[in-house]
Amino acid sequence: MSTSSQPLSRRSFGRLAAGAAGAIGMGASGACAPQGTRPSARSPLRIMAINHVWSQAIKRRTKEFEERIGRRVSMTLLTSDQLSSSYNVKLNASGTDVDVMMVRALQEQLVFAHNDWLTDLTDLVEGDKEFAWADFQKAPRDASLAAGKILSVPVVTERPTLYYRKDLVEGLGGPPRTLDALMSAALELTEKKKGFYGYVGRGQRSGAVSQWSSFLYSHGGDFLVDGKSAIGSRQALAAYDYYGKLLGTAGPPGATNMSLEQAMPIFAQGKAAFYIDADAIYSNFLDPKIATPAVRESVGFAPFPAGPAGAKPHNIPSWSLGINKFSLLRDDAWEFIRWAAGPKMSAALQSDGIPGARRSVWSDRRTLAAFPPDLAEAMRLNAERGLGYDRPRVLQVGRARDIVGRPLVAAILGESVRPVVRDADAEFAEFLVRDNRHKES
Amino acid sequence: MAATEVSAPQAGTRSSTPRPGARRTRTPRTFEQANRRLKWAMLAPALLFVGLMIVFPLAFTLDLSLTDAFGAVNADKRHIGLRNFTDALGDTRRFWPAARRTLVFTVGAVILETVLGLALAMLMRKPFRGMRLVRTVLIIPLLATPVAIGILWLLILDPTNGIANHLLEGLGLPRQEFLGSVSQSLPMLMLIDVWQWTPMMTLLLLAGLSTLPEEPEEAALVDGANAWQRFRYVVLPMLGPTLATALVLRAVDALKTFDILYATKGAGGGSDFEVETLNVYAYGLTFDYQEYGLAAAVLVLFTLFIIGVVVVLRRRGGGKNA
Numbered sequence A: 001m002s003t004s005s006q007p008l009s010r011r012s013f014g015r016l017a018a019g020a021a022g023a024i025g026m027g028a029s030g031a032c033a034p035q036g037t038r039p040s041a042r043s044p045l046r047i048m049a050i051n052h053v054w055s056q057a058i059k060r061r062t063k064e065f066e067e068r069i070g071r072r073v074s075m076t077l078l079t080s081d082q083l084s085s086s087y088n089v090k091l092n093a094s095g096t097d098v099d100v101m102m103v104r105a106l107q108e109q110l111v112f113a114h115n116d117w118l119t120d121l122t123d124l125v126e127g128d129k130e131f132a133w134a135d136f137q138k139a140p141r142d143a144s145l146a147a148g149k150i151l152s153v154p155v156v157t158e159r160p161t162l163y164y165r166k167d168l169v170e171g172l173g174g175p176p177r178t179l180d181a182l183m184s185a186a187l188e189l190t191e192k193k194k195g196f197y198g199y200v201g202r203g204q205r206s207g208a209v210s211q212w213s214s215f216l217y218s219h220g221g222d223f224l225v226d227g228k229s230a231i232g233s234r235q236a237l238a239a240y241d242y243y244g245k246l247l248g249t250a251g252p253p254g255a256t257n258m259s260l261e262q263a264m265p266i267f268a269q270g271k272a273a274f275y276i277d278a279d280a281i282y283s284n285f286l287d288p289k290i291a292t293p294a295v296r297e298s299v300g301f302a303p304f305p306a307g308p309a310g311a312k313p314h315n316i317p318s319w320s321l322g323i324n325k326f327s328l329l330r331d332d333a334w335e336f337i338r339w340a341a342g343p344k345m346s347a348a349l350q351s352d353g354i355p356g357a358r359r360s361v362w363s364d365r366r367t368l369a370a371f372p373p374d375l376a377e378a379m380r381l382n383a384e385r386g387l388g389y390d391r392p393r394v395l396q397v398g399r400a401r402d403i404v405g406r407p408l409v410a411a412i413l414g415e416s417v418r419p420v421v422r423d424a425d426a427e428f429a430e431f432l433v434r435d436n437r438h439k440e441s
Numbered sequence B: 001m002a003a004t005e006v007s008a009p010q011a012g013t014r015s016s017t018p019r020p021g022a023r024r025t026r027t028p029r030t031f032e033q034a035n036r037r038l039k040w041a042m043l044a045p046a047l048l049f050v051g052l053m054i055v056f057p058l059a060f061t062l063d064l065s066l067t068d069a070f071g072a073v074n075a076d077k078r079h080i081g082l083r084n085f086t087d088a089l090g091d092t093r094r095f096w097p098a099a100r101r102t103l104v105f106t107v108g109a110v111i112l113e114t115v116l117g118l119a120l121a122m123l124m125r126k127p128f129r130g131m132r133l134v135r136t137v138l139i140i141p142l143l144a145t146p147v148a149i150g151i152l153w154l155l156i157l158d159p160t161n162g163i164a165n166h167l168l169e170g171l172g173l174p175r176q177e178f179l180g181s182v183s184q185s186l187p188m189l190m191l192i193d194v195w196q197w198t199p200m201m202t203l204l205l206l207a208g209l210s211t212l213p214e215e216p217e218e219a220a221l222v223d224g225a226n227a228w229q230r231f232r233y234v235v236l237p238m239l240g241p242t243l244a245t246a247l248v249l250r251a252v253d254a255l256k257t258f259d260i261l262y263a264t265k266g267a268g269g270g271s272d273f274e275v276e277t278l279n280v281y282a283y284g285l286t287f288d289y290q291e292y293g294l295a296a297a298v299l300v301l302f303t304l305f306i307i308g309v310v311v312v313l314r315r316r317g318g319g320k321n322a
Helices: A010-031 A053-069 A080-092 A109-115 A122-126 A138-143 A166-172 A179-189 A209-218 A234-250 A260-268 A279-286 A293-298 A330-340 A343-351 A373-385 A397-412 A417-440 B031-064 B083-089 B095-123 B131-143 B146-156 B163-170 B185-210 B215-222 B227-255 B259-265 B278-288 B292-316
Strands: A045-050 A073-078 A100-103 A153-158 A160-165 A197-200 A272-278 A299-302 A316-323
Touching (some): A045 A080, A045 A330, A053 A073, A053 A279, A053 A330, A053 A343, A153 A279, A160 A166, A160 A279, A160 A373, A166 A179, A166 A293, A179 A197, A179 A234, A179 A272, A197 A260, A209 A234, A209 A272, A209 A397, A234 A397, A234 A417, A260 A272, A260 A279, A272 A279, A279 A293, A279 A299, A293 A299, A299 A373, A316 A330, A397 A417, A397 B278, B031 B292, B095 B227, B095 B278, B095 B292, B131 B185, B146 B163, B146 B185, B146 B259, B185 B259, B215 B227, B259 B278
Parallel strands (some): A197 A272
Antiparallel strands (some): A100 A316, A153 A316, A160 A272, A160 A299
């Protein structure tokens, strides 16, 4: 059936086709931002960051920076998973719509370096006396390097702190100083029928690995020894057993589904006696919007308890700032890092209770005054004793965490850990071969 | 228009080329010829869109699946033949358990949705008071996004603070871990899927039932068939094509489920990979492990798996009509 009453000549058809192609072409060219040209003064400096107390504090202060550079700042705050996925999508497409990137030096920095997604900051960082690179703690500085190049600047550091209820441990002679004492106190205080638990912590396969690392080190173990898997060692097995028993017996139901987001509210609501997690989140337990009055009034902070090998917590740079290799505003991005991670801002933020990475702020009594005294002391001791990593130092950290965390789940579920550890150890060894192959490629 | 005016084709020339000098025969076109060109002009944007959005990604994924791409999609990579496919098919730790979970989730959820959907459609077949209200209520779960639904159920089923455990306690039943449990997570997610998608099955089957002729059923009633016999031997065979279509649509959708699994259990499909389906596994390979070659191979295998399921369902469910 005909739909047209007008015959269409070859010339008309050609015009129509050319018009359509032109329209599509114009549309496509309009949609694509010009590559390699400097954006106009109205284009904002785009910062992608984790939704963290540090980034919230910086966001509140950006007006000062905007006036300094004469450019608007656009800051996007996401969860760590969302942030990671966004980077993968944007940078795989060589996206120019992110300038400053908040990255986890211990999680994705190596793979980003492998992909050549981060700008080499070595000359900028080392050539700027005012920035004082030597003022940063050694562990965070070391974690910022990849193949000898400085790829990020640390802004937040973390150590595991023992959060406890002072009112509950009064009869036990104060907070536990050893892992054995923690276990017995947690078991003693657990009353599952009343919905009260002796201990709460992360139990998710991957999410728990970073917290479990301190238990592993304190049992004398490590993830890798001489580049080979060490999760099958006697010490690692003991650490798996310990953590599984602690969380499985004294912990709340559904512990294997718990990461920071699930575990923290249980302690904040006064349903647990002990909780070990990052010290950077302590303000949640003093916040009336999150914690119950019982917790706010009685929360105490203690250093990580000693295991058979002593107290060996981690002391890590949890978040750092880098510059997207494809950014068209690299100069402004570096100005932002100078401002946000500079000595002045680090001191200001630490005075607000956000633990930084500079030695100068840690030795300044005024900045430490922001923290409750027992927390400041716990942080100081943990930093002194700490190791600079809390997960395997490999290229594919996500995969490594999935393998290392598997026996943890079995232990929490009360299953026999030994065969799972054996299998995970073999899988980790296979993984390391593959990871090394990727590193060399 | 006189067809005789068009000259006969000559050897060595295109059949549509008019003879020199025959001016009247050069410009006229049949409506069909004009329409054919106009049709292609109109179709061009759609074809371009399909090419860019479907054919290119599929071809790119297929090519990627034959490489050792890692870290970045556009990084240097080598073609390694079918090694990713053999690696995936030989992986008994993650790939095959994920394939099994995909199948269990799909079969379990779709069977429940079909049975419940059919039952509800039969109940709602005859008009009753408040029917519009019931239909409106039925549609509500379909309107919400799966991520919102996941978060809603996560709050309801929270083992420590969720309302579900308070209700169980009120009834004197023991508390449950629900989505916090390794063993209960997949069944719970299947039930959430059933809660969300049964209404769609009901509406589809209700539409099918409303088109069925009433005479065969009346004849069966006159012959003395009871309600079950009328349903089993008269209604169900007539509803076959609609049922098959609904089943294929829902099964394909259930096979691809991702958002609700991610919203409730996060990346990685839970602590013991308890809800890691092929979709979740491929996502993890891509975004957590940056193993683009292997992820592409898993997705190609998954696509073949979906095509296989559709073919089987269409054959079993009277595919010619579906």
